[in-house]
Each structure stands twice: as structure tokens, then as C-alpha cells.
Amino acid sequence: xxxxxxxxxxxxxxxxxxxxxxxxxxxxxxxxxxxxxxxxxxxxxxxxxxxxxxxxxxxxxxxxxxxxxxxxxxxxxxxxxxxxxxxxxxxxxxxxxxxxxxxxxxxxxxxxxxxxxxxxxxxxxxxxxxxxxxxxxxxxxxxxxxxxxxxxxxxxxxxxxxxxxxxxxxxxxxxxxxxxxxxxxxxxxxxxxxxxxxxxxxxxxxxxxxxxxxxxxxxxxxxxxxxxxxxxxxxxxxxxxxxxxxxxxxxxxxxxxxxxxxxxxxxxxxxxxxxxxxxxxxxxxxxxxxxxxxxxxxxxxxxxxxxxxxxxxxxxxxxxxxxxxxxxxxxxxxxxxxxxxxxxxxxxxxxxxxxxxxxxxxxxxxxxxxxxxxxxxxxxxxxxxxxxxxxxxxxxxxxx
Numbered sequence: 001x002x003x004x005x006x007x008x009x010x011x012x013x014x015x016x017x018x019x020x021x022x023x024x025x026x027x028x029x030x031x032x033x034x035x036x037x038x039x040x041x042x043x044x045x046x047x048x049x050x051x052x053x054x055x056x057x058x059x060x061x062x063x064x065x066x067x068x069x070x071x072x073x074x075x076x077x078x079x080x081x082x083x084x085x086x087x088x089x090x091x092x093x094x095x096x097x098x099x100x101x102x103x104x105x106x107x108x109x110x111x112x113x114x115x116x117x118x119x120x121x122x123x124x125x126x127x128x129x130x131x132x133x134x135x136x137x138x139x140x141x142x143x144x145x146x147x148x149x150x151x152x153x154x155x156x157x158x159x160x161x162x163x164x165x166x167x168x169x170x171x172x173x174x175x176x177x178x179x180x181x182x183x184x185x186x187x188x189x190x191x192x193x194x195x196x197x198x199x200x201x202x203x204x205x206x207x208x209x210x211x212x213x214x215x216x217x218x219x220x221x222x223x224x225x226x227x228x229x230x231x232x233x234x235x236x237x238x239x240x241x242x243x244x245x246x247x248x249x250x251x252x253x254x255x256x257x258x259x260x261x262x263x264x265x266x267x268x269x270x271x272x273x274x275x276x277x278x279x280x281x282x283x284x285x286x287x288x289x290x291x292x293x294x295x296x297x298x299x300x301x302x303x304x305x306x307x308x309x310x311x312x313x314x315x316x317x318x319x320x321x322x323x324x325x326x327x328x329x330x331x332x333x334x335x336x337x338x339x340x341x342x343x344x345x346x347x348x349x350x351x352x353x354x355x356x357x358x359x360x361x362x363x364x365x366x367x368x369x370x371x372x373x374x375x376x377x378x379x380x381x382x383x384x385x386x387x388x389x390x391x392x393x394x395x396x397x398x399x400x
Contacts, residue, residue: 001076003399004043005033006065010057010085010109011050011341015212017107017204019336020344022084023048025137028345028353029082036361037399039080045069049109050341057085059112060238063122070125070132079132080399084346087139087334088113088204092311093228094246095277101312103242106138107204111213112235115242117313126319133399137327137346139203139334151394152369153329153386200336202327202346221284225277229284237297246309247298250281254289323365323393325352328383335381348385351375356398364395 009026033039047057089102105113126132232239232247327334327348338344351372369387
């Protein structure tokens with residue numbers, strides 16, 4: 001039996017969404033894994049953005065690290081993942097009336113977003129006789145566990161209060177589980193709240209997310225309607241698998257209009273034409289529609305049906321041998337506290353580490369999250385951590 005971990009901390013240095021405590025979270029978690037839970041240094045992979053000598057937490061590197069973690073696992077292994085950083089949501093861009101959800105994403109250092117569906121697909125590869133624990137000190141982490149049992153929390157009991165009209169159709173919360181705030185329209189209000197309560201939010205408003213993507217790519221033509229097109233255009237083979245599926249459906253349906261030059265892919269049929277996105281794609285990609293090498297990453301991607309590209313599409317919940325601890329409910333924000341990079345921390349991570357130190361790591365998942373809630377409430381934080389797992393893990397000892 002081997003214990004392995006991937007720890008991800010992103011401070012987004014020099015950006016509009018800069019945080020201070022995420023890398024500190026990783027260092028504290030690393031220390032506790034070694035001292036309290038017997039992890040070997042060589043089996044802990046860190047991805048942080050404050051030291052260029054370390055592996056950078058880009059979208060490609062994070063996906064590779066997570067995939068390596070689960071595919072190298074053998075019978076009886078214990079796997080652990082910690083993420084401290086921004087969470088964001090990408091509204092639907094297909095133009096279809098029944099595409100009404102959001103893709104909930106973690107935000108890598110290069111803004112090459114990783115969607116909830118991408119993470120679920122990776123985690124589904126964990127061997128059945130291994131365990132995997134995921135701690136997410138970010139906003140929108142509830143998107144990882146759509147079909148998993150919510151042991152502590154009320155993310156899946158909340159009902160949306162409003163719906164908002166935006167380009168390319170009606171965008172409302174995905175089912176009854178999503179915060180109905182449209183970040184692009186409420187970022188000013190969010191910033192005011194943060195000023196009043198202290199600290200920084202680990203929720204990245206949509207407009208801030210777009211601004212950071214512009215900064216990273218040097219492009220100023222990014223807007224709602226072409227975010228996924230931009231991600232594929234910039235990252236290509238290294239783009240999110242879900243982004244490549246999105247492009248496959250669009251490009252396949254444009255096959256006739258460009259004289260069949262998309263010979264790498266088999267057309268998915270006229271029934272999958274996605275609203276007005278064809279014109280948007282043509283205007284955006286231009287001559288690249290004739291470049292087979294450019295299109296190859298998308299056209300070689302397997303897509304069973306158009307709903308796989310919908311925002312909010314789910315490939316199922318967390319595997320039965322998986323446990324997720326989320327920093328807040330789906331309608332709340334995780335806080336990044338402290339005024340200097342030396343002292344900063346994630347409120348959720350800080351509470352966990354204090355409890356683990358006090359109990360020397362001898363605590364169940366249920367007790368840990370319950371105590372974390374009480375500690376955060378005592379500190380007058382509004383966020384309420386959640387626990388998602390099968391009944392068999394509820395009272396099991398944390399990690400081991």
C-alpha cells in the first residue's frame with residue numbers, strides 16, 4: 001500500500017484575481033501529510049505558481065498530475081488531492097434552448113480551465129480497491145459531485161431564485177444546485193462585500209475571468225460567446241477535453257459549408273447544429289477552418305451525442321471510493337485571508353489544519369467537517385464546508 005498526493009496552490013501573481021494564501025495552504029497540507037499521515041516526500045507532487053523552479057499549475061500540468069496519480073494507483077493505495085485557488089463558471093455558449101447550465105471550473109495559472117466533467121472523468125479511473133480524498137478550498141467545488149451523496153451540507157437542497165437572460169439563450173442555475181448569480185453582472189457588488197467582510201474571495205467573477213484570459217493570451221476579442229473557441233484556439237491539444245468536444249460538434253456541423261475539408265472527423269449530422277454558434281466560429285477562426293493539423297485535436301475527440309458539450313453536462317458523480325471535502329456550499333464563497341503572502345491562508349484549509357494538529361490526525365471525515373464548520377462559524381465566516389461520500393466513508397478515519 002502506497003500513499004500518494006497531488007497538491008495544487010495558485011496565487012495568480014500579478015493578475016486581477018491575485019490571491020495570497022493558496023501556496024501556503026499547499027505547504028501546510030504537505031507538512032501534515034508527512035508528519036501525521038506517513039506520506040513519503042517522493043510521493044507528494046506539488047504544483048505552485050510562486051516558484052518557477054517548481055512544476056507550474058497550468059491546465060496541462062494539473063491534468064497530467066491528476067491522471068498520473070490515478071493511473072499509477074495499485075490495489076490498496078491511498079490517494080489524496082488538495083486544491084487551493086479560484087473557482088469559476090462558464091455559461092453555455094452553444095445557443096441551444098436546453099443548454100441552460102454552467103461548466104464549473106478550477107482556474108489553472110495559465111487560465112486553461114479544467115471543468116468539473118474533466119475532473120470526474122479522471123477520478124473515474126481510480127481503481128475500485130483504492131481510496132481517493134479530494135479537498136477543494138475554492139468556490140464552486142460542489143460541481144465535482146453532482147450525483148454523490150451529500151453527507152454534510154445543503155448545496156443540493158437550495159432552489160434558484162432567479163433566471164437571467166444572456167446571449168445564446170436562457171442561462172439559469174444547473175438544476176436546483178447552483179448559485180443563480182451571474183458573475184459578470186455582480187462583480188462590483190461582490191467586491192464591495194469582500195471589502196466589508198475582509199479577505200478575498202476564491203470565486204472568480206466571469207468578467208474577471210475573461211480579463212485574466214485576455215492578459216494571459218494577449219487577445220482583446222474574448223467575450224461571452226467565444227470563450228471556448230478561444231481556449232481551443234490558444235491551447236489546442238492541451239485544452240480541456242470538454243472544450244475539444246465542444247469544438248468537434250461545431251466543426252463537424254460546419255463540414256458542408258466549407259466543402260468537406262474537415263476530413264478528419266465524421267459529421268455528427270444536421271440535427272446537432274448549435275444555434276448561431278456556426279457563424280461565430282467562422283468569424284472567429286477564419287482561415288484556420290481549412291487547417292487539418294489545427295483542427296486535429298478536436299476532430300479526433302470522441303463525442304457520443306451533443307449533450308456531452310452542454311454546459312453543466314454530467315458524466316456522473318464521485319466514484320464510490322472517493323470523498324470530497326468542499327470549502328463552502330455551492331451558493332457560497334471560500335475566503336482567502338491575511339494581508340501578506342507570509343501569513344495568508346485559506347479559511348477552510350486553516351480550520352482543517354488546526355483540527356488535524358489538535359487530534360494528531362485521528363479523526364473521521366464527518367467529525368473533521370463538522371468541527372471545521374463550528375470553527376469557521378466561531379470566526380464569523382459565512383462559508384459552510386461540505387462532505388460528499390458514500391455512507392461507508394462517513395465515519396471512516398480521514399485519509400487512512
